[in-house]
Amino acid sequence: MAGLCILFKPEACIGCHGCEVACKSWRQVELGLKWRKVDTGWQGIYPDVKSIFSSTACKHCEEPECMLACPTEAITKEELTGAVVVNRDNCIGCRLCLQACPYGIPQFGSDQKMQKCDLCHNDLVGYQQEKDKYCYVPPCVATCPTHALRLIPVNMDHILPSGDD
Amino acid sequence: MGRKIMNNGDLLKNGNLGLSREQALALASQKGEKVIASICAMCGPTPRGCGIYAFVQEGRLTRVAGMRECPVNRGAICAKGQAAPQWVYSPDRLKYPLRRIGAKGEGKFKRISWEEAVHTIAETLRSQKEQYGPESLAILAPAMRTYNAYLKRFLTVHGSPNYGHSGICALQRAFSFMYTLGDKPEAQIDQSDLIIYWARQPVFSGPAMRAPKALLQAKSRGAKIIAIKPSVEPDVAKADIWVPIRPGTDAALALAMLYVVVTENLIDHEFVAKWCYGYEQLQEHIQKYSPQWAQEITGVPAELICQIARLYATTRRACIDLGNGVEHAPSANDAIRAIAILIAITGHLDRPGGNIFNVASPGQPQPKDITLRERLTPELGKKLLGPEFPLEFQPFIEGYNSAYYRVLESVLTESPYAPRTIIAPGTQPAVSTRGSSKVIEALKKLDFYVVIDVTRTADMNYADIVLPVTTPYESDHPFEAFGGLIRARHKVIEPLGDYKSIYEFFLELAVKMGYGADFWNGSIKQCLDDQLQPLNLTYEELKTYAFGLNYEKPLPRTYENYSQVFARKSPRLNQAPYLAHGKVEIYNTSFKEAGFTPLPEWREPPESLTGTPHLAKEYPLILSDYHTSKNFTASWQRNIPYLRELQPYPVIHIHPQTAASREIKDGDWVIVKSPHGYMKVKAELYPGIRPDTVMILHGWWQGCQELGLPDFPLLQGGANVNNMYSVDPQKAYDPLITAMSSQTLVEVKKL
Numbered sequence: 001m002a003g004l005c006i007l008f009k010p011e012a013c014i015g016c017h018g019c020e021v022a023c024k025s026w027r028q029v030e031l032g033l034k035w036r037k038v039d040t041g042w043q044g045i046y047p048d049v050k051s052i053f054s055s056t057a058c059k060h061c062e063e064p065e066c067m068l069a070c071p072t073e074a075i076t077k078e079e080l081t082g083a084v085v086v087n088r089d090n091c092i093g094c095r096l097c098l099q100a101c102p103y104g105i106p107q108f109g110s111d112q113k114m115q116k117c118d119l120c121h122n123d124l125v126g127y128q129q130e131k132d133k134y135c136y137v138p139p140c141v142a143t144c145p146t147h148a149l150r151l152i153p154v155n156m157d158h159i160l161p162s163g164d165d
Numbered sequence: 166m167g168r169k170i171m172n173n174g175d176l177l178k179n180g181n182l183g184l185s186r187e188q189a190l191a192l193a194s195q196k197g198e199k200v201i202a203s204i205c206a207m208c209g210p211t212p213r214g215c216g217i218y219a220f221v222q223e224g225r226l227t228r229v230a231g232m233r234e235c236p237v238n239r240g241a242i243c244a245k246g247q248a249a250p251q252w253v254y255s256p257d258r259l260k261y262p263l264r265r266i267g268a269k270g271e272g273k274f275k276r277i278s279w280e281e282a283v284h285t286i287a288e289t290l291r292s293q294k295e296q297y298g299p300e301s302l303a304i305l306a307p308a309m310r311t312y313n314a315y316l317k318r319f320l321t322v323h324g325s326p327n328y329g330h331s332g333i334c335a336l337q338r339a340f341s342f343m344y345t346l347g348d349k350p351e352a353q354i355d356q357s358d359l360i361i362y363w364a365r366q367p368v369f370s371g372p373a374m375r376a377p378k379a380l381l382q383a384k385s386r387g388a389k390i391i392a393i394k395p396s397v398e399p400d401v402a403k404a405d406i407w408v409p410i411r412p413g414t415d416a417a418l419a420l421a422m423l424y425v426v427v428t429e430n431l432i433d434h435e436f437v438a439k440w441c442y443g444y445e446q447l448q449e450h451i452q453k454y455s456p457q458w459a460q461e462i463t464g465v466p467a468e469l470i471c472q473i474a475r476l477y478a479t480t481r482r483a484c485i486d487l488g489n490g491v492e493h494a495p496s497a498n499d500a501i502r503a504i505a506i507l508i509a510i511t512g513h514l515d516r517p518g519g520n521i522f523n524v525a526s527p528g529q530p531q532p533k534d535i536t537l538r539e540r541l542t543p544e545l546g547k548k549l550l551g552p553e554f555p556l557e558f559q560p561f562i563e564g565y566n567s568a569y570y571r572v573l574e575s576v577l578t579e580s581p582y583a584p585r586t587i588i589a590p591g592t593q594p595a596v597s598t599r600g601s602s603k604v605i606e607a608l609k610k611l612d613f614y615v616v617i618d619v620t621r622t623a624d625m626n627y628a629d630i631v632l633p634v635t636t637p638y639e640s641d642h643p644f645e646a647f648g649g650l651i652r653a654r655h656k657v658i659e660p661l662g663d664y665k666s667i668y669e670f671f672l673e674l675a676v677k678m679g680y681g682a683d684f685w686n687g688s689i690k691q692c693l694d695d696q697l698q699p700l701n702l703t704y705e706e707l708k709t710y711a712f713g714l715n716y717e718k719p720l721p722r723t724y725e726n727y728s729q730v731f732a733r734k735s736p737r738l739n740q741a742p743y744l745a746h747g748k749v750e751i752y753n754t755s756f757k758e759a760g761f762t763p764l765p766e767w768r769e770p771p772e773s774l775t776g777t778p779h780l781a782k783e784y785p786l787i788l789s790d791y792h793t794s795k796n797f798t799a800s801w802q803r804n805i806p807y808l809r810e811l812q813p814y815p816v817i818h819i820h821p822q823t824a825a826s827r828e829i830k831d832g833d834w835v836i837v838k839s840p841h842g843y844m845k846v847k848a849e850l851y852p853g854i855r856p857d858t859v860m861i862l863h864g865w866w867q868g869c870q871e872l873g874l875p876d877f878p879l880l881q882g883g884a885n886v887n888n889m890y891s892v893d894p895q896k897a898y899d900p901l902i903t904a905m906s907s908q909t910l911v912e913v914k915k916l
Binding site: 012014015016017018020021022024025026031032034042045046047049050051052053136137139142143144145146147 | 181182183184192228229230231238240241242243244245246247248250251368369372373374377378380381397399401402403407409795796806807808810811820852853854855856871872
């Protein structure tokens with residue numbers, strides 16, 4: 001299966017929320033909704049206690065449950081990027097996708113239609129077509145100071161060595 | 166096509182954050198936008214701002230990306246930086262100059278012209294200067310801002326020394342380090358095998374900058390990380406050892422660590438013999454500060470104190486990154502000095518992987534300093550309202566300073582005299598310093614109060630004149646110079662209202678006051694060109710460099726620069742050296758002569774479990790506050806919806822056990838009450854905090870219109886933690902370096 005996904009490395013995350021706000025600002029996400037969300041979890045008990053961060057968005061599953069559950073076929077998986085995207089014209093706001101998604105990803109805004117991370121699919125494709133030499137990296141990935149988020153092919157079974165400066 | 170994306174090496178190349186100039190231009194042209202290379206301003210305009218590409222659609226700033234070419238952030242941008250457009254277009258922006266027409270605090274204003282505003286201020290200052298002397302003007306310093314030099318220049322030309330520096334930030338560390346070591350040495354984290362982050366927040370104070378990367382790189386190469394602070398923040402999450410210390414007790418911990426290294430003889434004998442003054446006195450003095458003694462005060466187990474002291478002393482490449490948290494206690498100077506002495510006697514000073522000196526590059530031209538330091542006189546110093554440091558030690562590195570709170574207090578006490586005008590540029594005294602109720606009283610009594618800001622401020626309703634200034638995104642000046650990099654500011658959008666830049670305002674006011682000759686006759690261009698003259702550059706020329714210009718060649722790093730640094734002259738007018746004996750001043754004779762303790766000691770906060778046990782029954786928990794956060798800069802930006810969503814309500818961090826015994830659940834509204842005030846905030850059950858301590862972010866007052874969140878009261882029943890602390894002149898200050906206390910005792914009850 002071709003396609004891309006955003007890999008999250010918890011050990012590199014510093015919990016700055018830059019990805020979360022970059023997503024909202026670049027994609028003009030409605031107030032109250034989050035396409036990407038940073039959370040803090042806890043391990044252990046005081047004084048041997050640690051906080052751990054997660055940065056979660058749609059995982060663009062290989063076999064998306066949301067897509068299978070959608071009665072209007074509004075959800076599709078793009079061949080080129082592997083992005084799971086919503087055709088909002090077809091969405092009827094039934095929220096079956098939310099029930100089906102094991103990660104609770106689908107969001108519903110003021111228009112009651114499903115929205116979520118689309119991997120910045122259009123920009124990824126647009127860029128590839130028009131400006132071959134300029135690739136596009138989703139803003140959440142591009143802004144992460146510690147490379148905790150990385151855009152990788154889904155079938156890549158190892159993480160590239162870090163090119164950190 | 167699919168294969169093409171998959172094989173695109175660029176896409177997968179890690180380390181390429183943000184956008185390159187080529188990419189930014191291509192993206193803008195594809196979307197029909199303009200892109201401007203500029204400098205992020207969300208930490209205020211500071212010399213070390215992150216490089217950004219700002220995208221503009223039909224004259225409107227839409228979003229920003231990190232500038233990959235910028236050495237400060239290398240393409241990354243934090244949450245605050247990403248939210249910039251919502252700050253620029255906030256409904257909370259001031260729109261035009263205002264004159265107060267109602268009673269103080271009432272919030273009734275009338276729109277006036279800039280001309281009238283500047284004229285009114287100039288006339289007031291002129292007549293007050295005649296009647297009360299020029300020292301009747303005080304300017305409250307904001308945090309480190311690019312415009313601070315202009316404020317100092319204005320005061321000096323006017324004839325006042327009353328630059329009101331916070332008394333709780335950066336200069337406190339600088340002072341105690343300089344007068345102990347001759348320098349404030351930097352932790353050389355990238356060479357270190359053991360890093361102690363002490364009262365430091367390496368992540369939220371600049372997430373896109375160097376510090377978080379340095380922390381992660383150190384960890385991945387196997388360096389041991391120790392974090393000393395009362396609660397778990399992201400640095401603790403990455404640390405090997407967390408030392409959960411009670412707020413305000415760093416001096417006790419540092420003294421006990423000195424006890425361990427001295428009594429166990431873990432010192433660098435050669436260094437101590439050759440380069441330290443007063444080690445014998447320390448040996449005797451330290452005997453009363455055992456780890457068992459410190460355990461009682463700090464809440465840190467004695468074994469843990471011994472363990473970290475030994476680890477530090479016996480690891481050759483070990484450094485201490487000391488943060489702002491240590492500058493908020495009556496024993497701050499003692500803590501910083503004790504840590505400086507610890508660094509020195511264990512042989513970690515100016516050695517690889519230790520704390521290394523900042524050694525100036527001789528002969529390299531710098532932009533001109535415009536603070537007019539050469540005009541400072543002893544007579545000027547004698548007029549200080551409330552010296553931040555004793556007069557014997559002024560001027561310090563930023564010139565003459567009064568302490569921020571003491572300036573306001575003098576309005577009430579009229580001691581040594583009453584200031585008549587206070588200007589607050591980019592600072593909000595009602596929420597930025599301790600003793601908020603006294604501050605409000607002072608603002609009510611003050612003759613003339615001028616607020617200069619971008620958005621409405623906590624206390625502008627007490628102002629006589631309010632001036633709306635441009636955000637840096639709406640201005641094409643000044644330049645930012647830091648660490649050998651100088652950058653022009655490129656205007657991103659046209660000003661959205663009847664605005665001037667703060668620089669334009671001060672130049673104009675100076676000309677109106679008759680100070681034109683000292684203020685480039687009001688010309689910003691001449692002002693900038695004058696500063697750039699040593700670099701043989703005009704501002705127009707500088708603007709042609711999209712990424713700025715490196716004006717300093719880095720010198721090869723040298724170590725053990727003791728003879729040079731220990732002989733360094735202080736900025737006092739007599740240029741006396743920092744160190745009286747040309748050695749590390751363990752036993753500080755300069756302090757002794759000025760009537761202060763020559764060796765570091767322990768002093769309790771105004772209220773604490775060990776210092777005021779009689780209060781602990783009614784108020785059993787320690788309260789302190791955080792000064793940085795992931796989403797807000799100090800007391801600003803609560804109005805920015807994308808940032809406010811991350812933390813809609815003021816929350817107090819409370820340990821789940823502490824909460825359970827009070828039947829408090831996560832998200833409950835609670836009342837936090839100290840002997841000085843009370844707050845209504847939400848409880849966040851926080852497993853990573855000492856069970857005897859609760860903490861809250863400082864600076865809460867502002868609502869967020871877009872999210873329907875109202876303002877909070879500034880005083881009782883609000884969320885302003887500064888209203889909770891003692892400002893008792895005998896107890897709440899470090900006697901030498903101000904360092905107002907941010908510790909008290911509280912009880913927390915469900916509302």
